[in-house]
Structure formats: structure tokens, C-alpha cells
Amino acid sequence: xxxxxxxxxxxxxxxxxxxxxxxxxxxxxxxxxxxxxxxxxxxxxxxxxxxxxxxxxxxxxxxxxxxxxxxxxxxxxxxxxxxxxxxxxxxxxxxxxxxxxxxxxxxxxxxxxxxxxxxxxxxxxxxxxxxxxxxxxxxxxxxxxxxxxxxxxxxxxxxxxxxxxxxxxxxxxxxxxxxxxxxxxxxxxxxxxxxxxxxxxxxxxxxxxxxxxxxxxxxxxxxxxxxxxxxxxxxxxxxxxxxxxxxxxxxxxxxxxxxxxxxxxxxxxxxxxxxxxxxxxxxxxxxxxxxxxxxxxxxxxxxxxxxxxxxxxxxxxxxxxxxxxxxxxxxxxxxxxxxxxxxxxxxxxxxxxxxxxxxxxxxxxxxxxxxxxxxxxxxxxxxxxxxxxxxxxxxxxxxxxxxxxxxxxxxxxxxxxxxxxxxxxxxxxxxxxxxxxxxxxxxxxxxxxxxxxxxxxxxxxxxxxxxxxxxxxxxxxxxxxxxxxxxxxxxxxxxxxxxxxxxxxxxxxxxxxxxxxxxxxxxxxxxxxxxxxxxxxxxxxxxxxxxxxxxxxxxxxxxxxxxxxxxxxxxxxxxxxxxxxxxxxxxxxxxxxxxxxxxxxxxxxxxxxxxxxxxxxxxxxxxxxxxxxxxxxxxxxxxxxxxxxxxxxxxxxxxxxxxxxxxxxxxxxxxxxxxxxxxxx
Numbered sequence: 001x002x003x004x005x006x007x008x009x010x011x012x013x014x015x016x017x018x019x020x021x022x023x024x025x026x027x028x029x030x031x032x033x034x035x036x037x038x039x040x041x042x043x044x045x046x047x048x049x050x051x052x053x054x055x056x057x058x059x060x061x062x063x064x065x066x067x068x069x070x071x072x073x074x075x076x077x078x079x080x081x082x083x084x085x086x087x088x089x090x091x092x093x094x095x096x097x098x099x100x101x102x103x104x105x106x107x108x109x110x111x112x113x114x115x116x117x118x119x120x121x122x123x124x125x126x127x128x129x130x131x132x133x134x135x136x137x138x139x140x141x142x143x144x145x146x147x148x149x150x151x152x153x154x155x156x157x158x159x160x161x162x163x164x165x166x167x168x169x170x171x172x173x174x175x176x177x178x179x180x181x182x183x184x185x186x187x188x189x190x191x192x193x194x195x196x197x198x199x200x201x202x203x204x205x206x207x208x209x210x211x212x213x214x215x216x217x218x219x220x221x222x223x224x225x226x227x228x229x230x231x232x233x234x235x236x237x238x239x240x241x242x243x244x245x246x247x248x249x250x251x252x253x254x255x256x257x258x259x260x261x262x263x264x265x266x267x268x269x270x271x272x273x274x275x276x277x278x279x280x281x282x283x284x285x286x287x288x289x290x291x292x293x294x295x296x297x298x299x300x301x302x303x304x305x306x307x308x309x310x311x312x313x314x315x316x317x318x319x320x321x322x323x324x325x326x327x328x329x330x331x332x333x334x335x336x337x338x339x340x341x342x343x344x345x346x347x348x349x350x351x352x353x354x355x356x357x358x359x360x361x362x363x364x365x366x367x368x369x370x371x372x373x374x375x376x377x378x379x380x381x382x383x384x385x386x387x388x389x390x391x392x393x394x395x396x397x398x399x400x401x402x403x404x405x406x407x408x409x410x411x412x413x414x415x416x417x418x419x420x421x422x423x424x425x426x427x428x429x430x431x432x433x434x435x436x437x438x439x440x441x442x443x444x445x446x447x448x449x450x451x452x453x454x455x456x457x458x459x460x461x462x463x464x465x466x467x468x469x470x471x472x473x474x475x476x477x478x479x480x481x482x483x484x485x486x487x488x489x490x491x492x493x494x495x496x497x498x499x500x501x502x503x504x505x506x507x508x509x510x511x512x513x514x515x516x517x518x519x520x521x522x523x524x525x526x527x528x529x530x531x532x533x534x535x536x537x538x539x540x541x542x543x544x545x546x547x548x549x550x551x552x553x554x555x556x557x558x559x560x561x562x563x564x565x566x567x568x569x570x571x572x573x574x575x576x577x578x579x580x581x582x583x584x585x586x587x588x589x590x591x592x593x594x595x596x597x598x599x600x601x602x603x604x605x606x607x608x609x610x611x612x613x614x615x616x617x618x619x620x621x622x623x624x625x626x627x628x629x630x631x632x633x634x635x636x637x638x639x640x641x642x643x644x645x646x647x648x649x650x651x652x653x654x655x656x657x658x659x660x661x662x663x664x665x666x667x668x669x670x671x672x673x674x675x676x677x678x679x680x681x
Contacts (some may be wrong), residue, residue, distance in 0.1 A: 005032060005034075005630070006033070006034060007029060007030075007031055008043050008489035010027045010047070010056075011024035011027065011073075012027050012073050012461060025109065027073055027076055028044070030044070031045040035061075035625065036594075036624060036627070038096060040336065041629075042061065043060060043062065045060075046090065046307045050070070050095055050097055052095070054074055055071070057069070057097075059089075060207070060359065062138075067083065067084065067088055067090045068088055069079070069081060081099040081157075081185050082162075084102070084155075085106060085636050088102050088104045090204050091205070092205050092207040094286050096206075098157070100157060100214075101156050101207075101254075102155055103155075103216070104153050105153070106153060109381070117129070119471050127174075139600035140505075143459050149445055152169050154166040154203070154205070161505060165254065165259030165261060170220075201568045202271055203217075205281055206280045206281070209282060209284065210285065210287075213254060214256060215252070215264060215282070217251050217279070218250070218269070219249060220248075223629075231294050231299045231300075232301075233449055247374070248271075250265060250266060250267060251263075252264060262588075264289075264308060266296050267293050267295055268294055268585070269292060269303075270292070275325070276303070276323055276324065277303075277665040280327055281329075284329055286310075288310060290305075290318070290336075292304070292306075292325065305317070305318045305325065310583075318348060319355055320338065320348065321340075324341075324346060325338065325339060326338055326374065328374075328376075328377060328454070330347065330377045335347045337375055342464045342465070343464075343483050344363045345363065345364065345380070345396075346360040346399070361401070361669055363573045363618065364384070364401075367384050367396065368382070368384065368385050368589070369465055369473065370462075370473075380395065380398065384403070386468065387467070388418050388421055390470070392407045392408060393407040396563070413470070417486070418482055418485065419442050420440045421438070422440075423466065424436060424437065424438035424492075426522040427522065428515055430581065431497040434497070434518065434519065436454065436493055436496055437492075438490070440490055440528075442486050447527065448490060448527065449527060449530040450488060450529060450530065451490070451530055451535070451645075452528075452632075453528040453536075453649075454519070454535065455472060455478075455479045455517075455537050455538075456496070457475070457544040458496065458540045459496040459497045460474040460496070461495055461496070463495055470482050472493065475539050476540055476627045476629060476634055477564065478563045478637050478640075480641055480642050481643055484642065487646065490523070490529055496542070513553055516549060517553060520555055532558065533558050534557055534558055535554060535558060535560060536560045536587075537641065538565065539564060539627070540564060541570070543562035543565025543566030544562075546568045547562060547577070550589065551620050552576070556587075558587070559587060559590075559643060559647075559648035560589045560592055562589065562590075562602070562636070564592060564598050564627075566591075566605075568605070576604055576605070576608070577605060579608060579612060582605075582608055582609055585609065588617075588669055589609070590613075590616070590618075591603075591636060592619045593621070594625065595624065613675075613676045614676075615665070615669035647663070
């Protein structure tokens with residue numbers, strides 16, 4: 001904790017088909033401080049077993065460098081396969097442990113834009129330098145990461161060393177960008193390598209098990225544009241914008257001997273699909289490969305999974321329903337194992353004449369849909385949890401549906417006391433199925449009215465499932481759910497209402513307002529809460545919802561916080577809130593900023609609130625990721641929020657001498673609020 005590090009362990013389970021003794025063997029361990037730009041960064045990434053069933057290959061992270069390694073699970077000897085001067089993103093290792101190919105990203109040499117920024121001075125309105133333009137002053141141009149323009153490169157490993165066979169500077173956007181359209185301009189950059197930077201996580205390679213040829217993505221060429229605008233799929237509303245079209249690219253087929261690349265199918269692969277899309281998957285015989293793609297001879301059809309015959313390039317649809325994708329071949333190689341939305345599984349048989357009928361086989365009970373699964377064709381391994389059960393590894397038998405726990409990584413979490421958790425529904429005119437998790441205090445007594453903290457979900461929880469709620473679902477800053485329950489609070493963690501049809505319009509905030517006001521009113525009606533002691537907090541865009549509620553809601557919140565979000569009016573050109581708007585805020589607000597850009601956004605609002613006599617405080621993390629990941633950062637964020645709610649909702653202070661200055665400052669804020677004559681509650 002004192003060094004703000006994680007300790008990562010790579011553990012190996014033996015014989016998961018056995019029903020006894022699942023004690024894992026530790027192969028490697030490594031301290032890792034995290035990556036502020038990647039909240040799920042790990043020193044062990046993309047781990048795969050080789051054919052000898054004892055060697056693991058993986059992407060190893062050490063500081064800012066990522067390389068390919070193998071480790072012998074018996075001797076625990078580590079072998080470094082790449083010594084590339086930049087981040088390696090994906091790799092292919094042959095069954096004998098030798099490196100076949102890899103993809104990496106590199107920062108280009110100084111460009112004209114960076115040279116101008118290092119000169120004597122520039123204008124902020126210069127769209128060539130700052131393509132993200134807003135209607136009012138924005139700190140974004142000042143804080144633009146000039147080193148963020150990355151180039152993707154693909155290499156074959158040869159006897160003479162790595163041989164470059166593709167460089168993303170051979171690509172460029174297929175269409176011009178209209179910077180006068182704010183939604184287009186703010187959705188991404190306009191230079192080719194800015195688009196390519198968005199694709200760096202999609203730098204994938206898949207090796208043919210027979211002839212060692214490769215399928216790579218993306219393979220976009222300047223002289224071979226996809227013209228994705230002709231596909232009806234890219235002309236739909238709701239995120240089918242120009243930026244997403246610019247990321248469209250085909251797959252490439254790579255000759256393993258020469259490195260020559262040719263287009264696999266002359267059609268773009270959509271990279272933005274959450275449930276249906278996925279990486280290429282070779283057939284067991286190496287004669288065909290499965291990809292998710294649009295089809296050049298049917299531009300009006302939606303994208304689909306197809307089997308591409310390598311010899312003829314004929315594409316045969318698999319006939320999968322919407323929101324389903326293949327994850328592996330069954331053990332006999334005669335059918336595909338499929339994963340679907342909401343944690344469901346299925347299969348589809350491969351016949352001599354094509355593909356058979358899709359069959360849904362159900363869901364693995366308790367499996368968390370947000371975690372990936374792995375399979376050997378007979379069993380699935382995934383993460384199993386529940387609202388009061390911490391996540392553990394578990395297996396799911398495909399034929400019988402039997403679920404069995406593999407691990408017990410956190411026994412102490414099974415032993416602690418929890419506030420009860422229930423999926424709670426309430427009547428709302430803006431949302432047919434208004435629902436969220438209601439957490440009651442530890443030792444709850446019927447008839448007692450408790451202080452309430454509403455912790456907003458930024459659509460990371462989804463609309464199904466019951467994740468473990470020690471804190472929030474993938475929102476690892478400030479949302480101290482069970483810690484609040486232990487201190488005598490009712491906590492409401494509502495699922496985000498459906499907003500896609502109103503996002504970035506005036507109706508967005510209004511819908512959130514009705515949704516939350518109706519929830520608080522129902523809790524008051526049921527006698528669960530003290531309506532004079534209600535707190536509200538949101539992270540990311542939900543930070544903006546917090547601001548909107550403080551300005552527009554009829555609820556007189558006793559305290560609030562916004563975590564790495566909000567601070568400006570999102571639906572009006574990201575302009576600063578006016579003094580007339582801020583005058584409606586009578587709630588003490590904690591603003592948590594992660595990084596310099598966030599600090600500039602939030603400090604602008606805090607400065608105006610202070611000048612208007614509105615109590616506020618800023619908690620700043622200079623190196624935190626958007627959702628904090630370092631243990632020390634998380635501890636400070638969660639602990640500070642708990643102190644904030646106790647101070648404003650219960651009038652309590654932590655006697656820890658280290659916090660004396662914190663409470664001295666907060667008492668001054670309370671006096672400011674009293675002198676203004678505007679007390680919440």
C-alpha cells in the first residue's frame with residue numbers, strides 16, 4: 001500500500017477435470033504500479049498454452065516496455081522472445097516455443113505539429129493543430145498528448161531477426177472529416193496515425209495451424225479504401241458516425257515465407273461491436289478462417305460471422321443470431337462453442353455441406369458476463385460471483401451444465417459482515433424497468449430512517465447480472481458501497497437508465513433527473529431514508545449527471561461528489577457552467593480529478609463555486625487512471641469519500657491526527673455554507 005503497487009501472480013491449476021484439490025501452483029510473481037492510460041494493464045497479458053502443455057507464452061509488462069516471453073511451468077525458467085524498442089501488442093508463438101510473428105506500436109518521429117508546438121507560440125483556434133474544437137474555451141488543446149500518435153507495425157521473425165511486413169503509415173482515413181460537425185470533430189483525430197492509435201489494441205494476428213500463414217487486422221491501405229459509407233450498417237444512427245467508419249478495415253492474409261499481404265475479403269470489419277464482434281478464428285484443418293465482417297456483394301446487410309475458404313475466398317455465413325460470437329472449437333473440432341449477450345452460451349455444428357442449426361445451451365450460473373472465458377472444448381473457465389460473494393475462478397461443463405468453483409483467493413472476504421443487497425425496482429415515468437441495487441446497513445432495523453447515498457452507475461454495470469458489490473462494478477473510485485453500509489447508510493446503486501436516444505440532447509439530463517427523483521421519493525415513501533440526509537456521487541459522465549442534479553433537481557442534497565467527470569455542460573459544447581446555473585447549487589461538493597486535464601476541467605467549476613460562496617473541495621490524483629487502479633489511490637479515494645459523507649450527512653469526524661487539516665478545512669466550508677444561509681436538508 002505504501003508504495004502504491006499491485007503484486008501480480010501467475011498461477012497454474014492442474015487437472016481441472018478432477019473434482020478434488022484445485023490448489024494452484026504459482027509460476028511467477030511481479031510487482032506492478034499500473035498504467036494511468038490502461039486500467040486493466042497487467043505484467044502478464046494474453047497468456048496462452050503451447051502444444052507441449054507445459055509452456056506458457058505471454059506479454060510481459062515492465063514499466064513502459066512490453067515484450068513477449070515464455071515460461072516453463074515445471075522449471076519456471078523464463079525466456080524473452082522479443083527485444084523490440086517499443087510496446088508489443090500481440091504475438092504468435094509456434095508449438096515448439098519459437099516466435100513466429102508479432103505486432104507492436106511505436107511513436108513516430110517528431111512531426112510538423114509537434115515542432116510548431118515547441119516553437120514561439122500558436123493560436124488555440126488553429127484547427128490544424130487542435131482538431132478538437134469547442135464553442136467555448138477548453139483546456140484540451142493545451143493538454144493534448146502530442147506523443148499519442150502511434151504507428152502500428154507487424155513483423156515476421158526470421159533467422160536474421162524481425163522483418164517488417166506492414167506499417168500503418170500505409171493507411172489513411174477513407175473519407176474527409178467535417179470539423180464543423182462537433183460530434184464528428186470530438187469523436188477522434190483527423191490524421192491517419194491518430195485513427196491508428198485507436199486501433200492499436202486491435203492489432204491482432206492469428207496463425208494457420210497447418211501452413212503457418214497468418215491473418216492480421218487491420219489491413220487498411222491508402223490506395224485501397226473500403227468506402228465504408230456505402231454500407232448501410234455505417235449509416236445508422238447511434239454511434240455509427242464518421243469516426244467509426246474511418247476505423248473500418250479488412251483483414252489481411254500474410255504469406256509466412258515472404259511477408260506479402262493480400263486482402264482476405266474486400267470488405268470492412270466493424271471494430272465497435274461489443275457482443276458480436278471478435279478476432280479471427282482458424283478452422284482445425286487450416287483450410288478456412290472465421291471472421292466477423294460486412295460483405296461486398298451485400299452492402300445493405302448487417303455484419304455477420306462467416307467462414308472464408310482460403311482457396312476460393314468464398315464466404316459462407318454461420319447463421320448466428322444477433323449478439324453471438326464463436327470463442328473456440330469444440331474438442332472434436334466438429335462444432336463451434338459460442339458466447340452470447342448476458343453470459344449465455346451455445347453451439348453450432350459444422351457439417352459436410354456447411355453449418356447446422358444454432359443451439360443455445362444456457363448460461364453458467366453465477367458467471368460474470370463482463371469477464372472473458374476460456375475453454376478446452378469440454379469445460380469453460382470464467383469468473384463467478386454474486387452481490388455478496390467475491391469473484392473466484394470456476395468451471396462450467398458444456399454437456400451437463402455443472403458449475404464448480406476452482407479458487408478461494410479471498411477467504412477473508414467470505415467472512416466479513418455485509419449489508420443486505422437486493423435488486424430493487426421503483427415506478428418511473430422515464431424508464432419502464434427502473435431498477436438498481438439497494439444496500440441496507442449492517443444491522444438494519446426496520447422502521448429506522450437512515451442517511452442515503454446514491455452512487456450513480458456510468459453504464460458499466462449493464463442491465464443484467466448481480467456483480468459483487470464491495471464497491472462498484474468496474475468503477476473503482478469513491479463508490480464505497482459496503483463500507484458505507486457498515487457505517488449505517490442506505491446505499492442506492494441504480495442501473496443507468498436507457499439514454500442512447502437522448503444522449504447529447506437537452507432531454508438527457510431531464511431523463512436522469514426524473515429517474516433519480518422518483519427513486520429517492522419511493523425510498524422516502526417506504527420509510528427507509530431520512531430525506532434531509534441524501535448524498536449523490538457520479539464518476540465519468542455520471543459526474544455530469546451529478547452536476548445536472550445539483551443545478552436542476554428538487555432534491556436538496558446534503559452533500560455530493562463528482563469523480564473524474566462533470567465540471568462543464570456536456571450538452572452545450574462542453575461550455576463552463578454559468579454563474580446563474582451555479583447559483584442554484586446549495587450542496588457542498590467534492591471534486592476528484594485524475595490527471596492534469598481533469599484538474600483543469602474541474603478546477604474551473606470549483607473556482608467559480610468558491611467565488612459564489614459555494615463550499616467545495618478538490619481531491620487530486622496526478623497519476624491515477626480514469627478509474628483508479630493503484631491500491632493506494634483506491635484507498636485514498638474510497639476513504640476520503642467515506643469521510644466526506646460522514647462529515648456532511650452525519651456530522652462525524654475521524655479522530656485520526658493525520659486528518660486534522662482535512663477537517664479544519666471542511667469546518668471552514670461548513671461555516672461558509674452557514675453564512676450563506678443555504679443549508680441542505
